[in-house]
Amino acid sequence: xxxxxxxxxxxxxxxxxxxxxxxxxxxxxxxxxxxxxxxxxxxxxxxxxxxxxxxxxxxxxxxxxxxxxxxxxxxxxxxxxxxxxxxxxxxxxxxxxxxxxxxxxxxxxxxxxxxxxxxxxxx
Numbered sequence: 453x454x455x456x457x458x459x460x461x462x463x464x465x466x467x468x469x470x471x472x473x474x475x476x477x478x479x480x481x482x483x484x485x486x487x488x489x490x491x492x493x494x495x496x497x498x499x500x501x502x503x504x505x506x507x508x509x510x511x512x513x514x515x516x517x518x519x520x521x522x523x524x525x526x527x528x529x530x531x532x533x534x535x536x537x538x539x540x541x542x543x544x545x546x547x548x549x550x551x552x553x554x555x556x557x558x559x560x561x562x563x564x565x566x567x568x569x570x571x572x573x574x575x
Contacts, residue, residue: 453478453479453564454477454478454479454480454483454549454564455476455477456474456475456548456549456564456565456566457475457566457567458473458474458545458546458547458566458567458568458569459472459473459475459569460472460473461569461570461571462571462572463572463573463574464537464571464572464573464574465537465574466537466538466539466573466575467536467537468573469534469536469537470534470537470571471531471532471533471534472487472531472532472534472545472547472571473529473530473531474487474530474531474532474547474566475528475529476529476530476547476549477528480525480528480549482504482551482552482553483504483549483550483551483552484501484503484504484550484553484554484555484556485501485521485530485547485548485549485550485555486498486500486501486502486547486548486549486555486557486562487499487500487501487521487530487532487545487546487547487548488545488546488548488559488562489541489543489544489545489546489571490543490544490546490568491540492542492543494543496546496559497512498510498512498557498558499511499512499515499532499545500512500515500519500520500521500532501521501555501556501557502523502530502555503553503554504525504553505553506522506523506525508555509521509555510555510557512557514540515534515541518536518537519533519534519535520532520533520535537571537573538573539573539574539575540573541571541573543571544568544569544570544571545569545570545571546565546568547565547566548563548564548565548566549563549564550562551563
């Protein structure tokens, strides 16, 4: 079992920055990690993913160049650094773990989920 707890959400003005953290506990060895988000009235969508080694990262086109995913395996932590935030980035952001070192971009491929943290970007 893997437990995930997100933190770092909040309210920020458009153009601002915010960093999210995901603390993992349990059997996290060789797990790839992802960030997803779900806006009001929308389906959960992929944001970013990272392999166990950190050597492979994927990003949604909508956040490419603005968001950066990273991880510290020694701390069992994954991060999402968000810059140039836009109102359309407003959503609940979820951290997810996949029982494989190879990341994926679809929610159904992930085995464990956190409770989410709210990010609100004001215009």
